[in-house]
Amino acid sequence: MGIGLRTGVLVLSALACASAQSGSELRFCLRADPKTFDPLLAEEEPSDAVRFLTGGVLIRFNRQSQQLEPELAQSWTVRDHGKRIDFLLRRNVRFSDGTPFGPADVVAVVRRIMDPNLHSGIADSFRSTGGDIRAELSGPNEVSMFFSAPVAGLELLFDQLAISSSRARMPQNAVLGPFMLTEYKAGQYVLLRRNPYYWKTDSSGKNLPYLDSVRLDIQANRETELLRFRRGELQLVDKLEPEAYQRLHKEAPSTVRNAGPSLDAEFFWFNQAPDAPFPAYKRGWMQSKLFRRAISAAVNRDDIIRLVYRGYARPAAGPASPANSLWANSKLTPQRYDPQLARKLLQEDGFRLDGEGLRDREGNAVEFSLITNAGSTTRTQIGAMLQQDLKKIGIRLNFTPIEFQSLIERITRTQQYEACLLGLSNTEIDLPNSQMNVWLSSGALHAWNPKEPKPATSWEAEIDRLMQTQHTEMDRKARKAAFDRVQELIAEQAPIVYLVHPDVLVAVSPAVRNAAPSALPPHLFWNIESLWLAGTGQRRKN
Amino acid sequence: MKAIRIVAVSILSSGAVLSMGAGLLAPYNYAAQFREHANEPPSRKFLLGTDPLGRDRFSRLLYGSRVSLFCAPVAALIATALSAGIGLVAGYFGGWANEFASGLTDLFLSLPWLFVLLTLRALLPLNLSPWPSIAATFLLLAAVGWASGARIVSASVTSMRTAAAVLQARAYGCSNGRVLRIHILPNLKPVLSAQFWILVPVFLLTEANLGALGLGVAEPMPSWGNMLAELQNYQRVAESPWILAPALFLFLVVASLHFAVSGSTTWE
Numbered sequence: 001m002g003i004g005l006r007t008g009v010l011v012l013s014a015l016a017c018a019s020a021q022s023g024s025e026l027r028f029c030l031r032a033d034p035k036t037f038d039p040l041l042a043e044e045e046p047s048d049a050v051r052f053l054t055g056g057v058l059i060r061f062n063r064q065s066q067q068l069e070p071e072l073a074q075s076w077t078v079r080d081h082g083k084r085i086d087f088l089l090r091r092n093v094r095f096s097d098g099t100p101f102g103p104a105d106v107v108a109v110v111r112r113i114m115d116p117n118l119h120s121g122i123a124d125s126f127r128s129t130g131g132d133i134r135a136e137l138s139g140p141n142e143v144s145m146f147f148s149a150p151v152a153g154l155e156l157l158f159d160q161l162a163i164s165s166s167r168a169r170m171p172q173n174a175v176l177g178p179f180m181l182t183e184y185k186a187g188q189y190v191l192l193r194r195n196p197y198y199w200k201t202d203s204s205g206k207n208l209p210y211l212d213s214v215r216l217d218i219q220a221n222r223e224t225e226l227l228r229f230r231r232g233e234l235q236l237v238d239k240l241e242p243e244a245y246q247r248l249h250k251e252a253p254s255t256v257r258n259a260g261p262s263l264d265a266e267f268f269w270f271n272q273a274p275d276a277p278f279p280a281y282k283r284g285w286m287q288s289k290l291f292r293r294a295i296s297a298a299v300n301r302d303d304i305i306r307l308v309y310r311g312y313a314r315p316a317a318g319p320a321s322p323a324n325s326l327w328a329n330s331k332l333t334p335q336r337y338d339p340q341l342a343r344k345l346l347q348e349d350g351f352r353l354d355g356e357g358l359r360d361r362e363g364n365a366v367e368f369s370l371i372t373n374a375g376s377t378t379r380t381q382i383g384a385m386l387q388q389d390l391k392k393i394g395i396r397l398n399f400t401p402i403e404f405q406s407l408i409e410r411i412t413r414t415q416q417y418e419a420c421l422l423g424l425s426n427t428e429i430d431l432p433n434s435q436m437n438v439w440l441s442s443g444a445l446h447a448w449n450p451k452e453p454k455p456a457t458s459w460e461a462e463i464d465r466l467m468q469t470q471h472t473e474m475d476r477k478a479r480k481a482a483f484d485r486v487q488e489l490i491a492e493q494a495p496i497v498y499l500v501h502p503d504v505l506v507a508v509s510p511a512v513r514n515a516a517p518s519a520l521p522p523h524l525f526w527n528i529e530s531l532w533l534a535g536t537g538q539r540r541k542n
Numbered sequence: 543m544k545a546i547r548i549v550a551v552s553i554l555s556s557g558a559v560l561s562m563g564a565g566l567l568a569p570y571n572y573a574a575q576f577r578e579h580a581n582e583p584p585s586r587k588f589l590l591g592t593d594p595l596g597r598d599r600f601s602r603l604l605y606g607s608r609v610s611l612f613c614a615p616v617a618a619l620i621a622t623a624l625s626a627g628i629g630l631v632a633g634y635f636g637g638w639a640n641e642f643a644s645g646l647t648d649l650f651l652s653l654p655w656l657f658v659l660l661t662l663r664a665l666l667p668l669n670l671s672p673w674p675s676i677a678a679t680f681l682l683l684a685a686v687g688w689a690s691g692a693r694i695v696s697a698s699v700t701s702m703r704t705a706a707a708v709l710q711a712r713a714y715g716c717s718n719g720r721v722l723r724i725h726i727l728p729n730l731k732p733v734l735s736a737q738f739w740i741l742v743p744v745f746l747l748t749e750a751n752l753g754a755l756g757l758g759v760a761e762p763m764p765s766w767g768n769m770l771a772e773l774q775n776y777q778r779v780a781e782s783p784w785i786l787a788p789a790l791f792l793f794l795v796v797a798s799l800h801f802a803v804s805g806s807t808t809w810e
Contacts, residue, residue, distance in 0.1 A: 223776060247777060307580050307595055369668035374757045377771070384595055384761045388575050398669050399761050406664035417668060 024211045024533045026512070028236035028524070029219040029228075033186055037172040039162035040112060043121045046218075048427070052522050053192055053214060055162025056176020056199075058087055058106070059155050061429055063518035063526040066325055068155050072101065072163060072176060072199075082150035082474045089141045094197035095165045095174035103143035108166035110135035110145060122160050125433075150472050152479055153430045178209040178529040190216040200529055210532035214525075226507075229255075235509040235533065236524045242310040245505040252510075259504040259517040261314045261323045263426035266382065268370060268419055269496040272448045272456075276415040281364050286418070286448075292494040293335075294345035298393045299386060300337040305500055308381045312505055316498035318487045319438075320431055323501070323519035327431040327480065329487040334498070342393050358394030367396040371410065372421040374401035379421055382499065386421075412450065420447070427521045432470045432483045439467050439486060448495045459493050511535055550801035553794055561607035568601035573762035583782065590784050593772070597762075603787055606764035609676055610746055611795065617680035617687070618741035622734055624688035629695025630722055630730075634703055643696065650689035656751065658686055663757050672763035679752065679759060683745045691737040698733050702726050739803035743796040750792060766792050 034046040042051040058073040070076070073087040093101040113123040114133055126133055131148025138144045151157070165174035172181050178200070179192035192214045200208040217234070219225050226244055228234045230251075240248070240256070248256045270286035271278075285291045301315040315334035320327045343353075350361035358366040370386065372379040383399035390397045402410075410417045428434030437443040441452040441460045455461035463486050470482040490496065504523050508515045514530045517523050525531065560567065569589075570576075576596035584591045590599035632643030662682050670678065702708060702725075711721050746766065752758035753767020761768070769788040773779055779786060 226777075243775070243778065247781075303577050307577060367669065371668060380761060381595060384573075385575070387762055388573070396671075398671060400668045400670070400675075401757065401760075402668075403660050403664050403757065 025213045025215055026211050026236070026531060026533060027215045027217060027234050028238070029225045029234060030190065030216045031218075031220055033218055034184075034190065037170075037181055037184075039164060039171055040109070040118065040120045040122055046216075049216065049522060049525075050181070050190060050192070051160075051162055052177075053179045053525065053528055054172065054175045054177040054181060054195075055164075056093075056101075057158055057161055058089075058163065059158040061156060061159040063520040063522075064516055066429075066520075068159075073158075076155065078154055078474070080150075082152060082154055082472075083147050084144060085154055086138065086142065086144045089143065090199060091141055093176065093199045095168070095176055096180040096195040096197055097165070097168065097174040098197060099165060099167055099174060101163070101165075101176060103137045103139075103141065105163055105166045106143045107135040107137065109161065109163050113161075125157055125160070150474060152471055152473055153433055153476075156430045159429070179214055182213070187218055189218060192216070198529070202530070209529035211528075214528070229507055229509070232509070235512050236515075237507040238522075238524050240505040240507055242312045242505065245312065245507075246310055248507055254510055255507050257506050257508060257515075257517045258312060259506060259523055260519045261321050261501040262504045262519055263321050263323055263428075263431075263501075263521070264423060265316050265319060265321065265426070265501050266379075266421075266423040266499045267316070267496050268386075268421040268499070269448045270368075270419045271411075271415060271417055272495070273415045273450070274456075276417075278418055279364075281360060281362055282368065282418065285360065285366065285368075288349050289493050290345045290349035291351075292497065294342040294349070294393070295390070295395075296335045296494050296497045297338045297345065298342035298389050298395075299335075299497065299499065300389050301334060301499055302337060303389075304382055304385055307385070308378055309500065309502055312503040313500040314503070316501050318490050318498055319435065319496075320483075320487060321426075321501040321519075323504075324429065324431055326429065327483055329484040331484070332487055332491050335491075339389075339392055346393065353394050356394060357396070365396070366394065367398065368418040369398040369400055370419045370421055371400050371402050371407055371417050373404045373407050375404075376401070379423070383421060411447065412444070429520065432467065432479065432486070436467060436471060439463055439490075459489050463489055546801050550798035553798040554802060557607060557791070557795055557798075558611055561604055561611050564601075564604035564608045568598075568604045570598040570601045572597070572602045572605040572764050574598070574601075581782075584784050590787050591782065599769075599784070599787065602764035602769060603791065606766055606769050606788065607791060609759060609763065609765040610749060610767070610792075613676055613680040614742050614745040614749065615738075617684040617745050618738050620681070620684035621687040621741050621745075622691060622738045624684070625691030625695050625737055626727075626730065626734055628688065628692040630699055630726065632692070633696040633699025634718070634722060634726065636700070636703075640696070643692065647689045647692050647696075650686060651693075653686065655686055655748070659683070659748070659752060660757060662686075663752075670760070672760055675760040676763060676765070679749065680745065683748055687741055687745065687748075691734075691741070694733060694737065695730060698730060699726055702729060736803070739799060743799050746792060746796060 030046040030049060032046050034050050035044055036042060036047050037050060039051040039055045042048050057071050059076065060069045060071045062069050072090055072093060074090045075088045077086045079086060087106070089103055095101055110133060112118060113126050134146040136144050163176055164171035168174035175195065178195055178198050180195045181190070182193040183191040194209055194212050198208060202208055222241065225234065225237055229237050245256055270292060272283070272287050276283065305311060305313045305315065314322060317332040317334040318329065320329065322328050346358065351358050351366065360366060370383060372383060380401060383401070387397045387399055407420070411420055437445040438447065440446065441455040441464050444450055446452065449456060452460070455464055466482040466486045470479040473479045473482065504517065504519050506517045506524055508517065508524065511534045513532050513534055514527065515524065516527060518526055574597065576592060578596065579588065579592050580596040581594055582588055582592045588598050588600065590603060593599055593602070628643050628646070632640045659682055663679070666678050708721060708725050711725050749758050749765060750767040750770050753765055753771055758767035759765035766788045770792070772785055773789060
């Protein structure tokens with residue numbers, strides 16, 4: 001079938017399906033069942049999606065403008081150098097069960113956060129300063145929160161804190177978001193209906209959201225998801241593989257969008273732990289800045305992007321993606337492919353070429369293993385490319401994909417590995433605070449040498465100091481300056497060799513109006529209340 | 543039937559010759575990446591096109607066939623030898639030896655193979671170059687694949703133990719070793735032969751499964767397993783049918799083995 005004909009069939013089937021739908025129901029897929037509907041316990045992607053669609057928050061971070069916007073809080077003021085925040089709450093707001101929202105509900109949520117038995121990532125972010133968090137009513141529509149120590153970037157934390165009703169038996173029974181949970185069939189779907197009491201209106205005064213319902217089909221298989229999108233049964237597909245994106249682009253260019261580089265990154269690092277069970281001479285290479293930088297210069301990132309990501313990724317200069325305009329250090333440029341520089345740096349470090357193989361100053365052949373999680377086509381391909389790139393400078397790389405649990409065991413506990421290739425799915429906008437555990441030398445996720453009793457090197461000590469500064473500093477410019485310097489140190493020392501930031505590739509049915517995919521999660525439905533479906537009786541009339 | 547067997551044996555022989563001659567016949571090294579020619583369709587330069595990293599699919603198929611066609615029979619031979627050893631001891635000596643061997647066999651039969659292989663694979667040293675990694679993968683297959691054969695051998699030996707020839711040999715004072723070697727082992731030939739030919743395709747397919755999970759033969763060495771992993775994307779198969787070549791090879795070899803073996807059973 002020709003491309004034109006296929007496009008025609010795709011468009012016709014999408015239109016036929018759209019007109020056959022009752023009301024305006026948006027459909028897309030979750031990769032797995034949500035583990036919880038309690039917004040405070042949501043940690044994985046499916047639960048997060050439901051939380052975002054149903055939860056009302058005090059402050060929202062706009063995924064497009066990257067600015068904070070008032071939601072349930074009409075305004076707020078940070079006082080006492082970040083130890084207190086006062087909220088003036090919006091009046092006449094009701095929960096989805098019709099009961100009124102007030103400061104007592106905020107106080108009740110804060111009390112839940114402080115419950116030590118609540119194992120919740122969101123609560124952990126609030127409790128990161130240690131000590132108590134108190135919330136007090138300070139007026140009929142005012143509430144104040146008190147922290148025992150200054151919290152940098154305090155307002156951003158509230159983007160994830162869904163306020164539930166203090167009177168509801170279950171937090172999901174009375175919500176303040178645009179939709180409310182109506183039905184859940186395990187392994188099949190989650191049905192959300194429009195919250196009739198949602199407070200927001202559009203510029204013409206119409207009540208939001210426009211959609212009547214959102215159906216989240218649980219579908220792990222990406223191929224089936226794409227097939228259903230093609231048939232018009234789904235309107236949104238998140239995180240398309242580059243190959244699927246290209247294919248859809250050929251068939252129906254108007255359905256696919258590239259939202260730009262994501263917050264995610266692919267990278268590898270060398271194990272520098274002093275007790276790692278491999279020969280001391282290898283540890284010597286890995287602890288050498290020149291060796292690490294030489295390896296970084298020998299990697300052809302442009303080829304990785306062209307072949308593995310089909311052009312839909314950006315070379316990475318460090319942990320902050322260019323999508324994160326709040327934190328990316330714009331002065332840093334990604335390491336360019338330069339095998340000559342790599343050879344020069346290795347020579348400076350005492351390495352020499354012996355025939356086609358590289359040897360260190362003691363005459364040991366330079367060879368190391370790189371592990372990654374099995375089953376990832378992307379990482380398998382990157383590994384094979386790294387093998388060829390490093391072979392050009394005389395290094396033999398043994399690339400070994402292993403089962404994921406075994407990999408985690410090795411990198412976190414036994415340290416039985418030499419180098420590891422992984423990626424990080426980042427959902428947090430406040431990158432420095434969310435990565436304290438990675439960059440502090442005492443952090444459990446300090447990949448190259450976890451839980452150092454004291455910083456092993458002077459540059460790690462400097463990173464520790466800068467990370468602590470940004471964590472307690474209230475002035476955003478000063479925080480940015482501290483984290484910029486951290487990024488510079490990471491680029492100079494290359495403890496982690498950053499490779500690419502993949503693009504956010506999505507598919508949106510032409511029937512969906514007001515869609516504005518963002519590089520920041522949730523990419524497709526961050527403005528859910530404004531989305532509507534064409535061909536379903538226009539926007540819902542009030 | 544004879545004609546089918548001849549065709550099957552011819553296919554197997556041709557496959558063996560082609561793969562063993564990979565070093566001479568393959569136009570390129572299996573690991574060479576022609577990055578400017580990635581994902582190309584078949585052409586004069588690349589007979590089966592190139593993969594996403596620009597590696598020649600034809601060369602990789604020849605080398606990959608060598609890996610699979612050489613290693614699977616070797617692993618099957620080892621597993622058959624283990625079956626023979628354990629089955630002989632269990633069936634001939636009976637008593638505690640039989641109980642021990644039966645227990646061991648039951649244990650190995652009850653193990654979920656794939657998960658055992660995944661665990662054992664995770665325990666292997668990381669700094670293995672491709673050939674030791676291949677050898678390790680197939681040795682693991684042999685180590686977990688002997689059990690069903692051992693049970694059949696044990697049952698056969700138990701029945702032979704009371705055969706007139708064996709009783710006479712023992713009455714004449716033949717040692718156990720001599721009885722086993724001269725009177726029992728030769729009579730097990732059909733059973734062991736059948737076991738061997740059953741295990742070859744089983745190991746080929748298991749390696750393919752491991753490869754599809756990314757846990758088979760390590761990159762950059764090709765095998766049917768890691769080449770088949772690409773077929774998980776059915777859309778790509780529709781657009782580039784030539785990537786089915788390793789699946790076709792696997793199908794031909796497994797089918798040929800079936801016809802060759804069933805032919806031999808019929809005719810012998």
